[in-house]
Amino acid sequence: MTRQITFSQAxxxxxxxxxxxxxxxxxLGEDVAGGAAVDHLQDEEAWGGVxxxxxxxxxxxxxxxxxxxxxxxxxxxxxxxxxAATGMRPIAELMFNDFxxxxxxxxxxxxxxxxxMFGGKAKVPLTIRTMHGAGFRAAAQHSQSLYSFFTHIxxxxxxxxxxxxxxxxxxxxxxxxxxxxxxxxxxxxxxMKGEVPEGSYRIPFxxxxxxxxGEDVTIVAIGKMVHTAMKAADELAKNGVEAEIVDPRTLxxxxxxxxxxxxxxxxxxxxxxxxxxxxxxxxxxxxxxxxKGFDYLDAPVKMVTAPHTPVPFAPSLEDIxxxxxxxxxxxxxxxxxxxxxx
Amino acid sequence: MSQTQTNQAAISKEEAAWMFQxxxxxxxxxxxxxxxxxxxxxxxxxxxxxxxxxxxxxLCSHLDDNDYITSTHRGHGHCIAKGCDLDGMxxxxxxKATGLCKGKGGSMHIADVEKGMLGANGIVGGGxxxxxxxxxxxxxxxxxxxxxxxxxxGANNHGTFHEGINMAAIWNLPVIFVAENNGFAEATPFHYAxxxxxxxxxxxxxxxxxxxxxxxxxxxxxxxxxxxxxxxRNGEGPTLIECVTYRNYGHFEGDAQTYKGExxxxxxxxxxxxxxxxxxxxxxxxxxxxxxxxxxxxVRRDVDRAVEFAEKSPHPLxxxxxxxxxxxxxxxxxxxx
Ligand SMILES: Cc1ncc(C[n+]2csc(CCOP(=O)(O)OP(=O)(O)O)c2C)c(N)n1
Ligand SMILES: [Mg+2]
Numbered sequence: 001m002t003r004q005i006t007f008s009q010a011x012x013x014x015x016x017x018x019x020x021x022x023x024x025x026x027x028l029g030e031d032v033a034g035g036a037a038v039d040h041l042q043d044e045e046a047w048g049g050v051x052x053x054x055x056x057x058x059x060x061x062x063x064x065x066x067x068x069x070x071x072x073x074x075x076x077x078x079x080x081x082x083x084a085a086t087g088m089r090p091i092a093e094l095m096f097n098d099f100x101x102x103x104x105x106x107x108x109x110x111x112x113x114x115x116x117m118f119g120g121k122a123k124v125p126l127t128i129r130t131m132h133g134a135g136f137r138a139a140a141q142h143s144q145s146l147y148s149f150f151t152h153i154x155x156x157x158x159x160x161x162x163x164x165x166x167x168x169x170x171x172x173x174x175x176x177x178x179x180x181x182x183x184x185x186x187x188x189x190x191x192m193k194g195e196v197p198e199g200s201y202r203i204p205f206x207x208x209x210x211x212x213x214g215e216d217v218t219i220v221a222i223g224k225m226v227h228t229a230m231k232a233a234d235e236l237a238k239n240g241v242e243a244e245i246v247d248p249r250t251l252x253x254x255x256x257x258x259x260x261x262x263x264x265x266x267x268x269x270x271x272x273x274x275x276x277x278x279x280x281x282x283x284x285x286x287x288x289x290x291x292k293g294f295d296y297l298d299a300p301v302k303m304v305t306a307p308h309t310p311v312p313f314a315p316s317l318e319d320i321x322x323x324x325x326x327x328x329x330x331x332x333x334x335x336x337x338x339x340x341x342x
Numbered sequence: 343m344s345q346t347q348t349n350q351a352a353i354s355k356e357e358a359a360w361m362f363q364x365x366x367x368x369x370x371x372x373x374x375x376x377x378x379x380x381x382x383x384x385x386x387x388x389x390x391x392x393x394x395x396x397x398x399x400x401l402c403s404h405l406d407d408n409d410y411i412t413s414t415h416r417g418h419g420h421c422i423a424k425g426c427d428l429d430g431m432x433x434x435x436x437x438k439a440t441g442l443c444k445g446k447g448g449s450m451h452i453a454d455v456e457k458g459m460l461g462a463n464g465i466v467g468g469g470x471x472x473x474x475x476x477x478x479x480x481x482x483x484x485x486x487x488x489x490x491x492x493x494x495x496g497a498n499n500h501g502t503f504h505e506g507i508n509m510a511a512i513w514n515l516p517v518i519f520v521a522e523n524n525g526f527a528e529a530t531p532f533h534y535a536x537x538x539x540x541x542x543x544x545x546x547x548x549x550x551x552x553x554x555x556x557x558x559x560x561x562x563x564x565x566x567x568x569x570x571x572x573x574x575r576n577g578e579g580p581t582l583i584e585c586v587t588y589r590n591y592g593h594f595e596g597d598a599q600t601y602k603g604e605x606x607x608x609x610x611x612x613x614x615x616x617x618x619x620x621x622x623x624x625x626x627x628x629x630x631x632x633x634x635x636x637x638x639x640x641v642r643r644d645v646d647r648a649v650e651f652a653e654k655s656p657h658p659l660x661x662x663x664x665x666x667x668x669x670x671x672x673x674x675x676x677x678x679x
Binding site for chain 2: 030031034035036037038040041045046047050068069070071072073074075098099101102136137138139140141142307308309310312313314315316317320321
């Protein structure tokens with residue numbers, strides 16, 4: 001099995017497979033087909049999403065199932081919540097996760113809470129796919145990473161894949177899961193290639209993946225930061241420090257066991273997260289170690305995150321905003337101190 | 343709602359020169375940004391205003407620095423019409439320290455509060471309540487100023503449209519809502535996404551005046567704007583003006599524009615707003631061809647200078663990353679960083 005496809009193709013393929021398997025799966029979003037009601041436009045010329053991720057779906061599934069919406073996030077995300085609760089299995093595309101500001105009520109107060117408030121008498125099998133991440137020169141309102149925000153809210157599952165393989169398997173799992181899932185796609189990963197099997201497969205939630213094993217330090221890295229951490233690990237290895245890289249893949253549920261087992265083995269934890277640091281996934285995972293893994297720790301937990309600022313536009317500033325391999329190496333050096341010579 | 347025709351009432355030479363100048367600045371600025379973007383040196387997303395000049399200029403011809411405007415992702419034209427500095431704008435688009443926002447905002451967030459320009463906006467529909475707030479300040483502080491909210495046909499379906507206009511109407515605020523109906527929101531046609539014949543029709547629901555004008559005709563836009571601005575300044579409340587227009591370029595730079603039809607050719611030629619105004623000014627004897635052509639040359643030079651300024655400007659320094667998050671902290675308030 002050596003087929004290589006991009007992250008974007010993997011996401012597209014997962015949607016196509018789910019739509020073939022289940023007639024109730026539909027996709028709603030702005031320009032997800034593109035050019036609705038333009039007479040001269042052939043479906044193959046249609047946008048297929050602002051980044052082309054949904055391209056081709058309208059040709060196979062038609063405009064009844066690949067539905068272009070007005071720019072009305074509260075409207076179509078809210079509609080997707082009850083379409084889900086009344087028998088459909090929708091995927092709603094929120095173009096950028098930053099636009100959650102326009103539909104937070106529908107996600108937070110409606111979709112996330114129906115089941116609990118109704119005493120278990122409703123389910124909301126809705127997947128919200130959304131793009132996140134800095135590094136695209138897209139400035140403060142198109143670059144945030146808001147997964148912590150959703151992780152905070154009970155009733156929402158939060159998925160954040162780092163590779164094409166994980167993206168496909170996790171998206172299929174998301175679509176066929178009976179709860180509301182927010183599925184994060186890093187815009188800078190879309191062109192990344194990786195091995196992806198042709199058919200249908202699912203990756204269960206709450207199962208972290210060890211992307212690299214090592215004995216000396218555990219690095220929990222979220223989303224794209226897995227790749228940044230891998231580069232740091234290569235550097236560290238040159239100096240005899242073997243890092244273990246844990247990719248949680250889902251933040252809700254969180255695979256505490258895999259993280260704690262790794263920390264037990266290495267005695268050190270660095271959390272790498274490109275989101276803002278306050279009340280974040282990084283602080284949550286650090287707290288997990290303090291709470292349940294204190295006895296394993298040989299050094300204080302370190303976090304390598306963005307600063308507590310919006311994402312700047314200027315390339316010169318955005319480059320220093322994001323965690324880098326250097327910053328991770330430095331954090332490891334600080335925590336290993338004299339014990340390990342780097 | 344009424345369809346307003348160009349009234350042949352003459353405009354003064356001084357006003358005409360200002361309007362033509364601003365329209366040229368927008369056109370040449372955008373054409374240059376398009377060109378430079380094509381070479382790959384510009385970071386980020388860029389949405390160009392070329393083709394829609396008559397709207398921003400027609401409106402802003404009635405405003406001064408005390409009046410506010412809110413803008414959109416397609417904001418360069420609004421900035422220029424409101425008097426933002428071309429050098430500072432271009433430097434902002436390059437992400438340089440000399441940019442109007444010190445390089446921290448970029449194309450989608452150019453702002454100049456001293457000029458009354460409350461920012462381009464990355465959030466569609468973001469401008470409605472922002473304009474209402476500026477209008478509220480004007481009313482409570484009795485400044486006599488107005489706030490103008492520019493928005494697209496796509497934004498007209500966002501919930502904030504309803505909340506914003508309704509509030510402006512019940513509080514009788516000096517706000518003018520200006521729809522720039524260029525037929526598309528990204529690749530989605532206006533008529534597909536909007537259950538209305540015109541955006542102006544929606545004014546009925548708020549019991550305020552609404553009218554549709556030819557957004558390629560700066561004189562027509564200016565006249566409609568005059569009625570609305572007068573109403574607002576007289577304390578008679580908000581107006582909705584729909585300007586029908588077309589964008590010369592794609593939604594953003596890089597858009598293949600497959601959804602556009604034959605009409606695009608006409609818009610670049612006969613229907614072009616600048617050509618139309620040029621003909622009007624010369625036929626009416628308000629300005630001569632020589633005068634207008636000279637302005638064209640001068641503006642091209644100004645834009646060249648802006649590009650040179652931007653290219654030569656320094657990048658922001660690392661410490662600027664942490665500045666301006668809060669008023670009261672120099673850095674990020676002691677957060678982990
Ligand atoms: C809340 C929100 N939803 C979606 C987008 C993505 N988006 C940016 S511009 C745009 C189309 C806007 O169309 P319109 O209002 O007609 O303005 P135009 O681009 O035609 O000037 C969309 C969907 C956004 N920036 N903000
Ligand atoms: Mg439009």
